[in-house]
Amino acid sequence: MPLKEWDVEIYRGVLTGCNDAFIITSEKRDEILANCIDEDERVRTAELIRPILRGRDIKKYGYEFADQYIIATFPSRKYNIDEYQSLKSYFLSFGIEKLEQTGKEYIINGEIVKARKKTNNKWFETQDSISYWDEFSKPKIIYPNMTKFLPFVYDRSGVMTNQKCFIITGTHLEYLTAFFNSSLFKFCFADRFPELQGKTRELSKIFMDEISILKINDTDECMINKLVQDIQMEYSVNKAKRIDKFIFDLYHLSIEEQMYIGFIDYGEK
Numbered sequence: 001m002p003l004k005e006w007d008v009e010i011y012r013g014v015l016t017g018c019n020d021a022f023i024i025t026s027e028k029r030d031e032i033l034a035n036c037i038d039e040d041e042r043v044r045t046a047e048l049i050r051p052i053l054r055g056r057d058i059k060k061y062g063y064e065f066a067d068q069y070i071i072a073t074f075p076s077r078k079y080n081i082d083e084y085q086s087l088k089s090y091f092l093s094f095g096i097e098k099l100e101q102t103g104k105e106y107i108i109n110g111e112i113v114k115a116r117k118k119t120n121n122k123w124f125e126t127q128d129s130i131s132y133w134d135e136f137s138k139p140k141i142i143y144p145n146m147t148k149f150l151p152f153v154y155d156r157s158g159v160m161t162n163q164k165c166f167i168i169t170g171t172h173l174e175y176l177t178a179f180f181n182s183s184l185f186k187f188c189f190a191d192r193f194p195e196l197q198g199k200t201r202e203l204s205k206i207f208m209d210e211i212s213i214l215k216i217n218d219t220d221e222c223m224i225n226k227l228v229q230d231i232q233m234e235y236s237v238n239k240a241k242r243i244d245k246f247i248f249d250l251y252h253l254s255i256e257e258q259m260y261i262g263f264i265d266y267g268e269k
Contacts, residue, residue, distance in 0.1 A: 004209035008170030011135055012145070012205075013161035014052070014070060017101065017116040017127030021094045022071050023052065023162075028090075029069050035086040045084055048072050050136075051157075055144030055164030060151040060181050060240070061232045063142070070160055074130040075121040091124050099123045128163075136160045141168040141177050146200050149266040150190065152180040154228060166205065174225040175216055181240070182247045183264040185211075214250055237265070 016022035024032075029049050036042035052070040057063045071087065073079050081088045091099060095113065097106045103118035116127055137158045143151065145164055154177040161167060168176065179185055189211055193201040216224070224246055231239040241263055248258045 001212060001215060002209060003176075003211050003213060006170065006172065006176075006213070008168050008173075008176070009132075009135070010205045010208060011132050011167050011169070013163045013165040013167065014072075014074075014126060014130055015128045015163040016070070018094075018099060019162075021091060021099060022073075022126060024049070024069050024071065025067050026069065032086050032090050035089065037085055041083070041085065045087055048079075048084070048087070050160045052160045052162055053142060053165060054162050055146065058142055058144050058147075058151050058153055058165065059235075060149065061153055061177070061228070061235050063153050063155075065159075070162075072133070072160065073125045074128070074133050075125045076129045076131045076133060079125070081122070081124045088124065096123050101125075101127065135167065135169045138169045139173055141173050141180070142166075143168075143180070143203060145204065146196060146202050148198070148200050150180070150186055150201065150203070152177050154232060166203065166208070172216070172221065174228040175221050176213065178224050178228050178243050179213055179247060181243070183244045183261055184247050184251065184253075186264040186266070187261045216250065220246075220250065237263070240265075 032049070033042050033046055036045055048071060049069050050072050051065065052068050053063055054066065054068065057066055073081075095108065097108065097113050097115055099116065100123040101116045101119040101121045104115045106113045106115070119127060121127065121129070139154070139156045142153050142155050142161055142165055145166055154174055190201065192211065193203055193207050196202055224243070227239070227243050227246060231243065244263060245258075248261075253261075
């Protein structure tokens with residue numbers, strides 16, 4: 001059944017319009033929190049600053065956290081920046097002209113400063129409205145929008161992603177993670193995705209939606225869920241091959257067919 005007919009939704013990650021201001025390190029996060037007026041403001045501000053992954057951080061069944069956080073002032077949440085004085089001071093250090101969403105250009109100290117593209121959003125808000133912001137807190141599959149390696153990871157931590165990633169929320173996510181990471185998926189479907197420069201594939205939603213996947217019964221799904229949980233705790237090629245074997249058997253592939261496909265590893269886990 002095509003993925004678009006499964007009980008899942010695919011969303012793009014967050015576009016800030018100014019990563020220099022909205023994407024910060026843990027050191028800058030600690031500095032912002034330390035400058036809060038009181039504990040109440042510190043708690044509110046800490047809730048706004050969320051860990052974020054980039055497309056390059058996603059690996060097969062895992063990810064490498066690069067000490068990146070997003071200040072998640074999404075327009076759909078309708079925050080009052082005056083309730084976040086430390087955050088407001090931090091943003092203003094970049095100059096409101098750079099952060100406002102008007103598309104205008106300014107000359108400041110002899111240099112051209114271009115505002116973010118014109119939207120109806122406020123100067124301290126991200127460029128994307130992100131009405132689906134709560135989807136990031138749900139169990140989800142994360143994968144890069146452009147990649148040589150076709151890596152997918154199942155995440156339950158609530159981490160956010162930038163616009164270089166997609167997320168999938170819904171049902172049967174661990175099984176879908178195993179299928180998308182499998183050699184069968186790479187063998188049968190890699191060419192469904194447009195090839196860009198450097199043998200990179202574009203995994204846009206319109207292409208993912210058309211991938212047909214075998215439905216699975218409850219017993220088999222319970223087994224594959226355990227295999228995914230195990231490999232995400234500690235990856236090994238042997239564990240990946242075991243999942244491949246499980247997928248091959250689900251599809252009733254003969255031994256000859258399984259050997260013909262083999263273990264397809266693009267070199268990054």
